[in-house]
Amino acid sequence: MRIRSLSLENFRNYIRLEMEWPEQPVLLVGGNAQGKTSLLEAIYYLATGRSPLTGMDRQLINWTAEQEGLSYARLRTEVVGRHQVREIEMVLSVSPNANGIPRLQKSIRVDRRPQRLRDLTGCLNVVLFLPQDVELVAGPPAGRRDYLDATLSQVDRTYAAALETYGETLRERNALLRHLAEEGGDPAQLDPLDERLARSGVVVAQGRHRLVGELSRHAGPFHAELTGGQEWLRLEYHPNFDPASPPALTYQRPLLVEPGGLPPGVSLEDLERAFLQRLRQRRREEIERGMTLTGPHRDEVRFRVGDVDLGLFGSRGQQRTAVLALKMAQLAWMQEIAGEDPILLLDEVLAELDEARRAALLSLVDRVEQAILTATDPEMFSLAFRQRAALFRVEGGIIRPCERAV
Secondary structure, eight states: OEEEEEEEEEETTEEEEEEEOOSSOEEEEOOTTSSHHHHHHHHHHHHHSSOSSOSOGGGGBOHHHHHTTOOEEEEEEEEEOSSOEEEEEEEEEEEEOTTSOEEEEEEEEETTEEEOGGGGTTTOOEEEEOGGGGHHHHSOHHHHHHHHHHHHHTTOHHHHHHHHHHHHHHHHHHHHHHHHHHHOOOGGGGHHHHHHHHHHHHHHHHHHHHHHHHHHHHHHHHHHHHTTTSOOEEEEEEOSOOTTSOGGGTTTSOOOSOTTOOSTTOOHHHHHHHHHHHHHHTHHHHHHHTSOOSSGGGOEEEEEETTEEHHHHOOHHHHHHHHHHHHHHHHHHHHHHHSSOOEEEEESOSTTSOHHHHHHHHHGGGGSSOEEEEESOGGGSOHHHHHHSEEEEEETTEEEEOOOOO
16 A cells, blocks of 8 residues: 555645655655654544644644635545555635634545545555654553554444444533533433443444454564563553453453453343443442543553563663554554555654664565655665665755755
8 A cells, every 4th residue: 555646735834735656665854843744644644534643633724824814724645555546635624603613624535525534444554653652651541542543443444433433422421421410300311322332332342452462462572573582562451341350350450352352151242231231330420420431431551561561660762662563563463454555654763763673663664565754864764775765855844855865
């Protein structure tokens, strides 16, 4: 899989960009805040419908353009896959609603037909490395959940649909819980939302569990290779609610079943019933607190080497190595699932790695059809790599070919 062309209009610091992409690895060089990361962000956004850097889509619209009344951003790409060529387009626009309040709208088109966010699944697969990805190990759980969701939604349409339903239902349910807490009313109003939350929540939880198992299977050997055989990384999935274990064990151990399977003697219907039962058991408490306390929106993932939880006790170097092994595992897993290479996006990640880990990371470039890398200092890359890559200089949202390093 590779992108053949990319068009940006009023996206971040790109007023207008029209670019055809060469087939060899691409190295984007330039100073900070010139648009290198924004270019990778645009590709990731077209693949997933979400930014890896902000949860507010309005921030993606070029500030100067918005001040001049051009309150929109447009992104478009042509993706060449194994069996077909697809065009993906997204438009963000700000316009006043009926009350005159500015509101952001996002439209998605695939092959010029309107689509939903979930319909992006399989259209464009990417693996993105950012310097701040080390926070996946030591940062808050929401970041790890978002990573699992974005990874699964790229390749699993059922998961993407369930995740969308779960998020919508969770927001509706929390709003109703707050209303019941403040205004009173019949708690039975929660019943249809509980049923929908249980159905979609089980799909989300099982999907994440399978993914964590597969990533752990791949990440262990990669991590051992990166540490000279000294350490073996293990990923553990800790569900907020495990219907196969007593309530007292929730949060205290991972869900111990085979990747892709269910607890012995337990069906999806059993999980849904158990989830629904727990929601009803905690209904009074949830109304009092005005929030949903049970479900995969509170799941956790931990990174362990032996008995050491790297998120709590790992050094910065150990955490960085764990993330590198994780992304290498993601690449291998996506190749297996999709049957074609994802696009590899590497943003300034060599600067914090030693020579051995740099070599391991760059070895990924040779495993995919298309890789796009950024650097403030191209000298961090070997002469051999610079000679076989296509080099571009990025300045102020403008990209120009630069002379090949010799």
